[in-house]
Amino acid sequence: MVIMDNLGIVFALLGAAISALLAGIGSAVGVGMAGEAAAGVVTEEPQKFGKVLILQLLPGTQGIYGLLIAFITLSQIGILGGGNASVSFRAGLLYFVACLPMGFVGLWSAIRQARAAVAGINLVAKRPEQMGKAIIFSAMVETYAILALLISILAIVGIPALGV
Amino acid sequence: MSVLPMSKVNIIGLKNDRKKILEYIQKIGILEVKDCQYDAGLENVDTAVAQSKFQKVKDDLLQALNILETYDAEGKSIFYILQGKRTFFRSDYEGLVAKREQIIDVARDVLNLKKQIDDKKMQILKLMDQIDELKPWQDLSIAMNIKGTDKTKVVFGTLSENYTKERITLVLKEAGEKLGADKTVEDLYVDIINTTKVKTHIAVICKKEQLEEVENVLRYIGFIESQIDCDKTPTSKIGELRKKRQEIKSEIYNCEKSIYEAAKFSDDIKFLTDYYTMRIDKYEVIEKLGQSQSTFVLSGFAPTNVVEKLGKALCEKWDVVFEHTVSSEEDNPPILLKNNSISEPLEGVLETFSLPGRGEIDPTVVMSMFYYFLFGIMLSDAGYGVLIVLACSIALWRFPKMGDVMRRALKMYLYCGISTTFWGVMFGGYFGDAVQVISTTFFNKEVVIKPLWFSPMEEPMRMLMFSLLVGIIHLFAGLGMKLYSCIKAGNLKDALYDVIFWYMLVGGAIVFLLTTKMFTDMAGLNFTLSANVGKVAIGFMIVGAIGIILTSGRSSKNPFKRIAKGMYGLYNVTGYLSDILSYSRLLALGLATGVIANVFNKMGSMFGDGILGGIAFALVFALGHTLNIGINLLGAYVHTNRLQFVEFFGKFYEGGGEKFSPFKVDTAYFEIKND
Numbered sequence: 001m002v003i004m005d006n007l008g009i010v011f012a013l014l015g016a017a018i019s020a021l022l023a024g025i026g027s028a029v030g031v032g033m034a035g036e037a038a039a040g041v042v043t044e045e046p047q048k049f050g051k052v053l054i055l056q057l058l059p060g061t062q063g064i065y066g067l068l069i070a071f072i073t074l075s076q077i078g079i080l081g082g083g084n085a086s087v088s089f090r091a092g093l094l095y096f097v098a099c100l101p102m103g104f105v106g107l108w109s110a111i112r113q114a115r116a117a118v119a120g121i122n123l124v125a126k127r128p129e130q131m132g133k134a135i136i137f138s139a140m141v142e143t144y145a146i147l148a149l150l151i152s153i154l155a156i157v158g159i160p161a162l163g164v
Numbered sequence: 165m166s167v168l169p170m171s172k173v174n175i176i177g178l179k180n181d182r183k184k185i186l187e188y189i190q191k192i193g194i195l196e197v198k199d200c201q202y203d204a205g206l207e208n209v210d211t212a213v214a215q216s217k218f219q220k221v222k223d224d225l226l227q228a229l230n231i232l233e234t235y236d237a238e239g240k241s242i243f244y245i246l247q248g249k250r251t252f253f254r255s256d257y258e259g260l261v262a263k264r265e266q267i268i269d270v271a272r273d274v275l276n277l278k279k280q281i282d283d284k285k286m287q288i289l290k291l292m293d294q295i296d297e298l299k300p301w302q303d304l305s306i307a308m309n310i311k312g313t314d315k316t317k318v319v320f321g322t323l324s325e326n327y328t329k330e331r332i333t334l335v336l337k338e339a340g341e342k343l344g345a346d347k348t349v350e351d352l353y354v355d356i357i358n359t360t361k362v363k364t365h366i367a368v369i370c371k372k373e374q375l376e377e378v379e380n381v382l383r384y385i386g387f388i389e390s391q392i393d394c395d396k397t398p399t400s401k402i403g404e405l406r407k408k409r410q411e412i413k414s415e416i417y418n419c420e421k422s423i424y425e426a427a428k429f430s431d432d433i434k435f436l437t438d439y440y441t442m443r444i445d446k447y448e449v450i451e452k453l454g455q456s457q458s459t460f461v462l463s464g465f466a467p468t469n470v471v472e473k474l475g476k477a478l479c480e481k482w483d484v485v486f487e488h489t490v491s492s493e494e495d496n497p498p499i500l501l502k503n504n505s506i507s508e509p510l511e512g513v514l515e516t517f518s519l520p521g522r523g524e525i526d527p528t529v530v531m532s533m534f535y536y537f538l539f540g541i542m543l544s545d546a547g548y549g550v551l552i553v554l555a556c557s558i559a560l561w562r563f564p565k566m567g568d569v570m571r572r573a574l575k576m577y578l579y580c581g582i583s584t585t586f587w588g589v590m591f592g593g594y595f596g597d598a599v600q601v602i603s604t605t606f607f608n609k610e611v612v613i614k615p616l617w618f619s620p621m622e623e624p625m626r627m628l629m630f631s632l633l634v635g636i637i638h639l640f641a642g643l644g645m646k647l648y649s650c651i652k653a654g655n656l657k658d659a660l661y662d663v664i665f666w667y668m669l670v671g672g673a674i675v676f677l678l679t680t681k682m683f684t685d686m687a688g689l690n691f692t693l694s695a696n697v698g699k700v701a702i703g704f705m706i707v708g709a710i711g712i713i714l715t716s717g718r719s720s721k722n723p724f725k726r727i728a729k730g731m732y733g734l735y736n737v738t739g740y741l742s743d744i745l746s747y748s749r750l751l752a753l754g755l756a757t758g759v760i761a762n763v764f765n766k767m768g769s770m771f772g773d774g775i776l777g778g779i780a781f782a783l784v785f786a787l788g789h790t791l792n793i794g795i796n797l798l799g800a801y802v803h804t805n806r807l808q809f810v811e812f813f814g815k816f817y818e819g820g821g822e823k824f825s826p827f828k829v830d831t832a833y834f835e836i837k838n839d
Contacts (some may be wrong), residue, residue, distance in 0.1 A: 059797055064795060065752070068759045080766070132516025132805065139806045146749045150628070153755065160315050 008092030011066030015099030016073035019152070023066025023106025024143075030059030033052055037118040041125045051124050051131055055117045058138045062110035069102040071081045072156050090164045098155035105148035113141035167526045170469040170824070172704065174201075176485040179458050185482055186446055186827075189462075191836075194474065196498055197464040199450045206454030206461060211447040213384075213694055218447070221268060223438040225433050226381075229273035230538070231278045234421065236427040242533060248565035250832040252435065260435055267436050269427045277426075284416050291409045298405075300358040300365045301390075301398040308392050317375045319368045319382070320357075321389040323454060327364040329356055331641025339384045348374045349381060365390075371484075383529035438831035449827050465497050465824070482823045493522050497819035507532035509576035517809050518819025525649045527817055531808055534638055538807055540583025541634070542753040542800035546759065547595035548793050549585030552577055580800075590617040590741025597791055605769040606778065620754055626689045627751045635747025636674065638807065639740070642815030643667060649816065661715040668708030670740050675701035743811045749803050757796045764788025 038052035074080040078086050079111055087095070120134030173195060189195050200206065260267075301308065301320070312318045327335070332354055340349030353369040366387075370378045394401045427491050454461040466474055468490055475486035491497040498521040501511050510532040520526055543549065556578035560571065588594065592615025603611035622625035643663050649661035677683045679698030684691065717729025768784035771777040813819075829836060831838070 011748075054798060054802075055796075058802065061756075061799055064756055064760065067763070068756055071759055071763055077811045114652050117533070129516075132513070132809070135802055136806055136809050140810070143749070145745060146752045147745070149752045153624055153629070153752070 001085070001103065004089040007088070008087035008089045011080075011089075011092035012073060012077045012087050013079065014034035016077075017069040017095035018096075019073070019099040019103040019106070020066045020070035022103035023069075024063045025064075026085060026107035026110030027060050027063030030110040030117070031056060033114040034059060034117040034121065035110075041121055046126070048124065048128060051128060052121050054131075054136060055120050055124065055138065058117050058142070059110045059114040060133070061142060062113075062145050063105040066102055066106050069099055069149065069152045069156065073099060073151065076156060076160065086164060090163075091159060094159050094162070094164065095156060098152055098159065100129040100152075101148040102145075102152040104140055105145055109141055109145040109148075113145075116141055165820075166502055166503050167520050167524075168239050168500045169394050170465045170492045170495075170500070171468045171471040171488045171496055172497075173462075173464050173471060174473075174487040175462040177460060177482060178484075178486075179455065179460055179476075181482045181484070182450075182453075185462075185478065185484070186449060188478070188481070190442065190446060190449075190475075190827055191826075192474070193826050194465050194470050195466045196824055196826045197462060199452050200454030200461050200463045201455050202461050202463075206456055209450060209453070209455055211451045215444055215447045216565060216709055217387050218440050218444045220747075222444065224275060225268070225271050225437045225440065228274040229430060229433050229437065231274055231423065232427050232430045232433070233389075235423050244457050246563040246570060248563065248567050249831065249833060249835045250565075252836050257836060258431060260514055261439060263432070264436055264439070267429060267432045270426055271433050271436075274426050277423050281416050281419045284419070288409055288412055291405050291412070292580065295405050295409075297392060298394070298398045298402050300360070300363075301392070302358070302402065304357050304367065304398050306394050307397055308390070309395050312369075312372065315372055315546055316369055317372050317378075317695055318390070319370075319378070320383070321366065321368075321387050321388060323364045323366065324362065324386055324388070325364065326359055326361055327356070327366075329354075332356070332364075332366070336381060336514050339381045343377075343381055343384060345377045345381055348377045352378065353648045355792070366715050370528075407616045424608055433630045434833040438834050441831055442829060445830060464827075465491065465495075467824075469499055474560075476722055496522065496822070498824035500824035501528060503528050503532075505575075506579065509572040509579065510535055512572045513576070513805065513808070515823065516805075517813065519821035519823055521818055521820035523653065524817065524819070524821070525645070525652070527645060527813070529644060530580075530641060531812065534641065534812065536579050536583040536805055538634070538750065539580040539800050540585075540587040541631075541750045542803060543580075543584040543757055543796055544587040544591050545593040545595065545743070545757055546585045547593070547598065548789075548796075549581045549583070549588050551793065552581030552584060552797075556581060585641030587754075589615075591615050591620050591758075593758050593761070595785070596758055596765050598761070598765050598785070601765040601769050602781075605781070606773045620751060621758055623688075624751060624755070627687065627754070628748060629687050631747045632744055632751035632777075633743045634750060635811070638747070638812055639743055640667070640671075640813060642817075646816035659709065661718065665708045665711035665715070666740075668704045669712060669737060670708075672703075672705035673700040676705065683777045712714060743814070746811055747807065749807075753796070753799055753803060756799070757792065760792050760795075761789065764792065 016118050034056040038056045041052050042049050071080070077092075077095065116138040123130055123134045175185070189197075200208075223804065234791065304320075306318075308320055310318055323332075336349050336354070337346070340346045348370070351371055351374065355367045355369075356364060357367055358365040368378065368382065368387075396404070406520060449462075450491045452462075454463075466488075475488060478484050480484055501514075501519070507529045510528055513535070514528055514531065540549070556574045559566075560578070561573050566574075592613060594613055600610060601611050603609055618626060639810075643666060647663040648660050650656070650663065667837075676698050678689070679693040679695060679701065681692050712734050713727065713730035715730065716733025717726040720726045720729055764784060765788075767788065768781040769777075771780035
């Protein structure tokens with residue numbers, strides 16, 4: 001059982017890594033896609049740079065949420081902050097599972113949000129006064145990333161109280 | 165908080181006064197001109213030709229300005245966007261207008277010079293190509309168009325590989341044997357002029373009568389004859405081309421000097437673009453007028469509170485007939501909002517959604533209160549808040565003349581910054597946990613600034629409950645707005661059916677949840693309402709639900725259809741659930757700001773204490789927090805907008821109004837003042 005107990009922290013870290021990895025990949029892909037579209041608009045109309053930049057950045061938040069979950073996990077299991085909490089096998093698996101919503105939803109929602117952002121950038125290229133609506137279309141997608149973030153946070157923060 | 169009432173206006177005047185009257189209306193800028201409504205024998209004048217003529221001049225002027233700016237960029241400060249329009253006195257105006265031909269000539273000269281410069285740059289590129297082509301032949305001491313002497317022929321060209329003399333002889337010999345021309349090859353004279361890694365430049369001399377055979381052999385080994393045709397030795401030709409390039413360069417320099425000299429006219433050119441903008445606007449208005457032989461009719465809208473004054477002023481100055489009536493909803497008047505100075509900055513945000521449609525109330529005031537409140541919770545860091553407040557107030561103070569859009573945006577962020585500071589103090593965020601990190605790293609003493617209320621990072625569940633509570637208040641305020649507009653319009657039935665029943669259903673459900681132990685335990689609340697309250701709440705819920713089933717399909721006459729629609733209406737209660745949950749973003753975004761700030765603080769403190777550690781900390785701190793402010797400012801802006809547009813407006817607001825855009829002096833660079 002000693003080996004099993006030592007594996008606890010490995011699973012917890014795996015969870016943190018997955019959350020930062022997947023959400024980060026999603027945002028990187030998303031911001032990249034939106035950036036290509038934005039650059040296209042700027043070749044024709046450089047004065048729209050400010051507007052399309054905001055739209056480009058929208059799919060970037062998932063990466064930050066992933067980082068956030070990873071960070072909270074790291075400080076809970078004592079890798080950050082120098083605490084020496086021992087993580088049991090069960091607790092490690094729980095942390096792992098708690099990180100999954102943010103990782104997976106972060107990945108997909110960032111890419112889907114980026115597609116909405118690209119469409120929004122095209123909208124702004126033709127009708128710049130519709131900027132507010134273009135932002136909203138893209139921000140609707142982010143709701144689900146936020147819900148996933150919420151569940152991940154609540155789960156991770158709740159695990160120590162279980163005493164496992 | 166209101167949409168200003170508009171009046172329909174008709175002005176009938178003499179054609180002789182038309183120019184003066186239009187200029188006066190443009191100057192005061194409070195009248196939106198619409199197409200003339202009378203059509204009895206009145207004609208519209210087509211001004212498209214004149215407009216496009218002016219547009220052409222304006223385009224030239226703008227292009228010239230662009231060119232002047234690229235050549236004279238240092239005069240522009242990075243804050244130019246904030247500076248706004250400069251003042252221009254009317255006494256100077258006439259003088260400049262009189263000089264306009266001259267100024268247009270200057271602008272066209274600039275365009276011309278720019279074109280010359282571009283042409284000359286192309287010429288230089290061509291010269292460079294020629295020089296590059298000649299360079300390998302530099303060692304040749306004869307002109308390249310020499311074809312030979314009486315008895316011999318000379319051929320210049322390249323082989324597409326790096327050859328030595330021996331190898332060329334060898335290859336030629338082989339080729340000669342293959343083509344049966346060994347004799348000819350023996351008589352050949354080949355000289356290598358130059359070799360590069362991939363090419364060998366050679367001169368071949370042969371007897372005149374053997375030329376054809378030699379060409380065959382050469383072609384066989386991959387020789388390409390040079391196309392250069394020049395009657396001088398390559399070296400002297402290169403010298404000549406270089407001299408020519410120098411000459412063109414100095415011509416370009418002269419052109420550029422002339423452009424620099426023209427730069428002193430750039431203010432005049434700017435003035436003139438403004439002048440033509442005004443004239444184009446005026447001609448657009450003239451097109452909308454109804455005109456007879458000697459009179460014209462102008463129709464439009466003006467805010468009711470100024471319409472009397474406008475009429476009086478016009479009647480005093482000229483012989484005009486001035487009619488005005490307060491417009492009704494059927495006229496579809498344009499929308500002009502009037503709000504107090506705290507809410508006014510958010511008119512811009514409302515505009516990005518939509519202005520109030522027919523008969524709708526102006527939601528700006530209520531929206532602005534929630535806007536600042538929600539924005540503050542999402543950013544919630546006192547350090548960031550103070551920075552935002554400082555930046556915005558300094559910009560507002562230093563650049564009093566900035567454009568309206570910019571001023572509104574800065575004012576909005578100023579108030580948002582105040583709210584951010586407030587919530588930062590409540591939740592204990594000062595650049596994240598910077599105080600704690602700095603004190604432990606550099607002074608070996610832990611100083612913690614306690615949050616005034618509680619720390620969301622330590623009690624996320626409590627923060628979640630608070631977020632949802634804010635959501636419920638926001639949504640109910642949205643329903644309240646609907647109640648207000650229903651009552652104001654006198655639709656008491658709609659108020660009961662569409663608002664009161666929903667209040668009963670959703671409010672009852674929430675109160676009922678608070679009486680169940682399971683929910684209060686989960687939410688971490690330390691109270692549970694008594695079961696009797698729960699019974700009353702259920703009563704309210706049932707009344708509300710039945711009311712909704714019976715009334716929300718009231719547009720249908722068929723009773724079955726009506727109930728079916730009513731059931732569907734009740735289904736919207738799930739919408740309330742997701743609306744309320746949507747406010748959990750307040751928690752998520754607030755935590756995001758705090759956690760990322762902490763990450764940067766921690767990264768900075770990893771370099772240890774001491775002077776070097778301090779410098780490293782300062783660098784990481786400055787960079788990291790700048791980044792964090794940027795990201796989270798964007799996040800807070802986007803998500804506050806979302807909560808307003810989707811959740812709040814979803815309850816009562818549709819929009820669709822058209823913005824009031826008066827005929828006014830709509831200049832880009834100068835504002836004209838009477839002195």
